[in-house]
Amino acid sequence: MYLTPIEAQEKFGYHPRTLARWAEAGKIECIKSPGGHRRYLASSIEQLIDGIDSRSVVLYARVSTRSQSEDLTSQIEYLGRNYPNCRCYSEYGSGLNFKRKKFINLMEKVAESEIKTIVIAHKDRLCRFGFDFVEWFCSLHKCQIVVLNNTYKSPQQELMDDFMSIMHCFSSKLYFLRRYEKDIKSTVDKMDKTNKT
Structure with missing residues (x-):
């Protein structure tokens, strides 16, 4: 049975570009429809997959x-x-x-x-x-x-870890802004003075 690239992807899980590469390399059997669209022989894909998983x-x-x-x-x-x-x-x-x-x-x-x-x-x-x-x-x-280190965490522990990650992310951004607060204020003050004159 011949399959379209999408049907082959749904059945075997390989992207149409991967299937096209295999067909061009002669690893799987492929025919072209009168409209120029590829059709892959399902049994040839199965044989290739059974042989070696190249992923x-x-x-x-x-x-x-x-x-x-x-x-x-x-x-x-x-x-x-x-x-x-x-x-x-x-x-x-x-x-x-x-x-x-x-x-x-x-x-x-x-x-x-x-x-x-x-x-x-x-x-x-x-x-x-x-x-x-x-x-x-x-x-x-x-x-x-x-x-590899998949330790079990209760939903409460996971929620607390997520919360701490968010807090850390935002506090880092605030720290970054505070670091440049004086520079930002002086630039704004200079711009205000320039606009007033």
Whole structure:
């Protein structure tokens, strides 16, 4: 039975671009419809999947600031000891920010069915909030998230941790503003004096 790229994606979990690459490499059987659209032989995809799962296992480590680079190094070493010979994505950035460059790159690769497992040290290393959504998104693309230090927390503990994360984030921003408060006031005063004259 031949499947459209979307049908093949729904059945096997591989992105249409991945299927096209496999067809061009001769790994799966493909025909083109009179309109030029690809159709994939389901049995050839099944044979390829049964043979070798070519998707990657990757490690992901993150810290908020460069001053925590020692923690980042220890995370990478810890992950590498448990999963040797795997590519490691590491970056500096807030766990509240979903626009981190390597995080987005990782999620794109998950969406294209290029990654089968993401290994992290703690849940909050991947993201502070929305871990359940990220986990659901990954499972949708047949990708598993392995949390090495997955300690159980009660709902109250999780809520308190979330609250503390938010407070820390906002207090850091306030501290940043206070640091430049005198400069901002003097600039505003100068502008006021200039406008009055």
